[in-house]
Amino acid sequence: MNRQAPTLEDVAREAGVSRATVSRVVNGVRNVDPSIQDLVRSAIERTGYTPNRAARALVTRRTGAVALIVSGAGDAFAGRVFADPFFGRVVNGVVGYLRARTMQPVLLFAESEAARRQVVDYVGQGSADGALVVSVQPDDPLPDMLLSARVPTVLFARPARTAPVSCVDLDHYAGGRLAAERLLARGCRRVAVIGAPPDLRAGRERLAGFRDALARAGRDGPPVAEGVFTLDSGATAMGALLRDHPAVDGVFAANDLMAQGACQVLRELGRRIPQDVAVVGFDDSSVAVTCRPPLTTVRQPVEEMAAAMAGLLDEQVRGARSEPRTLLFAPELVVRESA
Amino acid sequence: MNRQAPTLEDVAREAGVSRATVSRVVNGVRNVDPSIQDLVRSAIERTGYTPNRAARALVTRRTGAVALIVSGAGDAFAGRVFADPFFGRVVNGVVGYLRARTMQPVLLFAESEAARRQVVDYVGQGSADGALVVSVQPDDPLPDMLLSARVPTVLFARPARTAPVSCVDLDHYAGGRLAAERLLARGCRRVAVIGAPPDLRAGRERLAGFRDALARAGRDGPPVAEGVFTLDSGATAMGALLRDHPAVDGVFAANDLMAQGACQVLRELGRRIPQDVAVVGFDDSSVAVTCRPPLTTVRQPVEEMAAAMAGLLDEQVRGARSEPRTLLFAPELVVRESA
DNA sequence: ATGAAAGCGCTAACAG
DNA sequence: CTGTTAGCGCTTTCAT
Numbered sequence: 001m002n003r004q005a006p007t008l009e010d011v012a013r014e015a016g017v018s019r020a021t022v023s024r025v026v027n028g029v030r031n032v033d034p035s036i037q038d039l040v041r042s043a044i045e046r047t048g049y050t051p052n053r054a055a056r057a058l059v060t061r062r063t064g065a066v067a068l069i070v071s072g073a074g075d076a077f078a079g080r081v082f083a084d085p086f087f088g089r090v091v092n093g094v095v096g097y098l099r100a101r102t103m104q105p106v107l108l109f110a111e112s113e114a115a116r117r118q119v120v121d122y123v124g125q126g127s128a129d130g131a132l133v134v135s136v137q138p139d140d141p142l143p144d145m146l147l148s149a150r151v152p153t154v155l156f157a158r159p160a161r162t163a164p165v166s167c168v169d170l171d172h173y174a175g176g177r178l179a180a181e182r183l184l185a186r187g188c189r190r191v192a193v194i195g196a197p198p199d200l201r202a203g204r205e206r207l208a209g210f211r212d213a214l215a216r217a218g219r220d221g222p223p224v225a226e227g228v229f230t231l232d233s234g235a236t237a238m239g240a241l242l243r244d245h246p247a248v249d250g251v252f253a254a255n256d257l258m259a260q261g262a263c264q265v266l267r268e269l270g271r272r273i274p275q276d277v278a279v280v281g282f283d284d285s286s287v288a289v290t291c292r293p294p295l296t297t298v299r300q301p302v303e304e305m306a307a308a309m310a311g312l313l314d315e316q317v318r319g320a321r322s323e324p325r326t327l328l329f330a331p332e333l334v335v336r337e338s339a
Numbered sequence: 340m341n342r343q344a345p346t347l348e349d350v351a352r353e354a355g356v357s358r359a360t361v362s363r364v365v366n367g368v369r370n371v372d373p374s375i376q377d378l379v380r381s382a383i384e385r386t387g388y389t390p391n392r393a394a395r396a397l398v399t400r401r402t403g404a405v406a407l408i409v410s411g412a413g414d415a416f417a418g419r420v421f422a423d424p425f426f427g428r429v430v431n432g433v434v435g436y437l438r439a440r441t442m443q444p445v446l447l448f449a450e451s452e453a454a455r456r457q458v459v460d461y462v463g464q465g466s467a468d469g470a471l472v473v474s475v476q477p478d479d480p481l482p483d484m485l486l487s488a489r490v491p492t493v494l495f496a497r498p499a500r501t502a503p504v505s506c507v508d509l510d511h512y513a514g515g516r517l518a519a520e521r522l523l524a525r526g527c528r529r530v531a532v533i534g535a536p537p538d539l540r541a542g543r544e545r546l547a548g549f550r551d552a553l554a555r556a557g558r559d560g561p562p563v564a565e566g567v568f569t570l571d572s573g574a575t576a577m578g579a580l581l582r583d584h585p586a587v588d589g590v591f592a593a594n595d596l597m598a599q600g601a602c603q604v605l606r607e608l609g610r611r612i613p614q615d616v617a618v619v620g621f622d623d624s625s626v627a628v629t630c631r632p633p634l635t636t637v638r639q640p641v642e643e644m645a646a647a648m649a650g651l652l653d654e655q656v657r658g659a660r661s662e663p664r665t666l667l668f669a670p671e672l673v674v675r676e677s678a
Numbered sequence: 679a680t681g682a683a684a685g686c687g688c689t690a691a692c693a694g
Numbered sequence: 695c696t697g698t699t700a701g702c703g704c705t706t707t708c709a710t
Contacts, residue, residue, distance in 0.1 A: 005464070005489075007702095007703055007704085008703065008704065008705095009703080017680080017681085018680065018681045018682075019681090019682095019703090019704080019705090020680070020681060020682080020683095020705080020706080021679090021680060021681075023704070023705060023706085024679095024680090024705095026704095027705080031679060031680085032679070032680085033679060033680085036679085036680085050460060050463060050464050050488075051464065051703085051704075052397070052464050052465050052702085052703050052704070053461070053464045053465045053466050054393050054394075054396035054397040054402070054464075054465035054466070054702085054703080054704090055393075055397050055465070055686090055702070055703035055704040055705090056703080056704055056705075057393035057686095057704095058391070058393040058394050058397055058686045058687065058688085058702090058703080058704070058705095059685080059686045059703085059704055059705045059706080060686090060704085060705070061686080063393070063466070065461070065466065076427075076431050077431075078427055078430035078431045078434055079424065079427035079428060079430070079431045080427070081421075081427065082420075082421050082423070082424060082426050082427025082430065083424055083427060083625075084421070085418065085421060085422055087421050088415075088417055088418035088419070088420065088421030088422060089418060091417035091418070091421065091448070092415050092416075092417045092418045095417055095448055095450070099451075099453070099454060099457070102457065104447075104457055104458075104461050104466075105447075105448070106445040106446065106447060107445065107446035107447070107448075108443075108444075108445060108446070109430070109434055109444070109446075111434070112438075114438065115438060118438070118441065118443055119443075121389060122392070122404070122443050124389060125344070125389045125390060125391050125392045125393075126391050126392045126393035126394070126687095127392050127393070127402070127404065127443075127466070149389075150344075346686095346687055346688085347687065347688065347689095348687080356696080356697085357696065357697045357698075358687090358688080358689090358697090358698095359689080359690085359696070359697060359698080359699095360695090360696060360697075362688070362689060362690090363689095363695095363696090366689080370695055370696085371695070371696085372695060372696085375695085375696085390687085390688075391686085391687050391688070393686085393687080393688090394686070394687035394688040394689090394702090395687080395688055395689075396688090396702095397686090397687080397688070397689095397702045397703065397704090398687090398688055398689045398690080398701080398702045399688085399689065399690095399702090400702080465703095
């Protein structure tokens with residue numbers, strides 16, 4: 001019953017020409033007589049022909065599909081990914097770029113060792129032309145696996161260990177500077193930092209940018225309390241900061257969640273935000289809006305970065321460029337009420 | 340530079356056997372001498388061979404990939420999809436089923452007419468064995484497009500117009516009954532409904548179940564105010580209900596968001612929840628937890644349904660079954676504080 | 679400008 | 695149990 005899908009051969013017979021000619025018309029190659037083009041096109045119409053992608057991929061070694069791989073680990077990984085609006089922004093950026101070029105974005109999850117192997121295998125042998133990777137963990141093994149499978153790959157955010165791979169990333173240093181400048185401009189005189197774990201490059205760079213901006217304004221190095229990107233750790237860090245430096249009037253937290261934790265502690269202690277203590281976060285995640293008060297924060301142009309990531313891969317797949325490149329994007333300050 | 344990937348031929352030469360034998364080993368076919376198996380396996384190891392999926396798909400007409408298509412419309416569609424934890428649950432269910440069978444789940448977005456065509460084309464000609472569709476709109480044209488492209492398809496939720504297609508769905512009627520029984524058990528005497536737009540089958544069935552349970556308990560039909568699944572519409576409906584029936588002591592809202600809107604209005608008017616008015620929602624979405632008070636609500640077993648959807652497709656792809664089936668799942672009441 | 683023919687890498691009869 | 699032989703549907707020289 002499952003009537004075979006029409007092939008190039010069927011169309012050729014219907015149109016009274018050769019397979020090669022039909023192929024040329026389908027692929028928009030010049031050098032085909034206009035009248036024959038019409039003939040072929042109507043035959044395609046009549047037969048309802050669609051090119052078989054597997055056959056085409058076999059000979060061209062191109063599929064027109066690009067894998068967007070969300071890589072991480074843990075139970076119900078996809079569920080957690082979907083809870084985070086960040087990925088939605090990435091997907092929007094990528095889809096926007098690819099769709100405009102009639103490339104097919106396919107989203108893959110690499111949530112376990114087995115899944116990673118499946119995914120590498122999938123994309124490594126003829127099911128996608130390349131991979132865009134968004135890693136949740138800094139020590140993600142996936143990029144290396146992809147690279148050694150010779151899959152054209154571009155990463156969102158630079159990997160922990162330097163690898164010969166293209167990526168897009170935020171200029172975290174500039175982000176830290178932006179935060180410092182905001183606090184300075186508000187007239188804060190005793191600023192402090194709730195920092196990130198020191199093994200994260202992004203965190204280190206945010207801090208460096210913050211420090212340098214302070215130094216340039218002739219200020220002392222700020223006290224730093226370390227957090228681990230969670231609400232609780234932000235609250236704890238804020239408590240420690242307040243204990244050692246009761247006069248702080250400005251805080252830069254390395255992400256919004258920690259900034260929110262800081263706000264909670266400050267409010268409990270009766271400090272008004274931003275009048276007594278101004279708070280600047282990082283990321284412009286959803287908590288930045290729901291936080292009381294709404295957070296002034298440093299935002300990444302995620303959609304733009306994602307589109308650029310797709311563009312980088314496109315170049316690479318088309319062979320236009322081979323040496324890896326890193327594209328750095330400028331953060332922007334989003335001013336709300338907290339600073 | 341781009342050294343060709345090793346082929347079956349290379350492995351065969353390396354192992355001193357024929358392509359067919361290597362193929363048999365790779366595909367785990369019996370009837371191969373164990374010693375030769377080892378020979379071949381080590382040759383595969385040495386050459387780093389991976390089967391070319393395009394070539395394999397061309398002859399077997401199977402890819403081992405299954406498309407999970409999220410279909411809807413609008414700007415930044417992917418972003419909105421990612422904001423909704425519901426999809427994360429669907430993905431988890433599907434991925435869980437497929438991964439266990441080494442099938443590759445690929446997530447596709449169909450956010451516009453052009454995207455729908457691309458997606459149908461992608462999955463219709465050799466890039467996936469079938470499609471699992473989650474539609475956001477009730478009048479989604481995608482299922483019909485897939486069906487007429489002869490793509491094995493299973494839907495999450497029954498389509499508006501009856502079509503010859505398998506699907507999984509919630510027993511919405513039972514869900515409505517659950518809500519009514521909870522309100523009745525609490526001793527509510529004057530219950531009302533914040534309903535869904537009447538063109539939605541799910542909404543109609545929830546209402547019918549609710550009504551029938553009431554009737555079975557000898558109660559009158561409840562007053563119904565219609566909403567459109569938004570917070571505001573829930574608030575408005577609650578206001579109308581209160582105006583016409585000031586003595587209501589129980590409300591069933593057709594989804595959690597409207598229930599939240601109702602709660603806001605009730606609290607503003609000084610009604611205590613659940614003491615004065617008990618509220619039951621539907622979906623067990625994230626707002627059910629963040630709502631003040633947390634909502635008692637009717638939950639769908641989404642992961643289970645998603646896994647079953649994948650199973651249905653699997654059957655269909657393997658040709659085990661051809662006539663479409665509908666699998667109905669039982670909802671469960673999640674008791675929190677609002678009722 | 680068009681057609682003939684040679685494969686892309688793989689699986690699946692069919693022999694042996 | 696193993697090898698030989700046809701293709702799967704398409705693109706792409708190479709002739710014409």
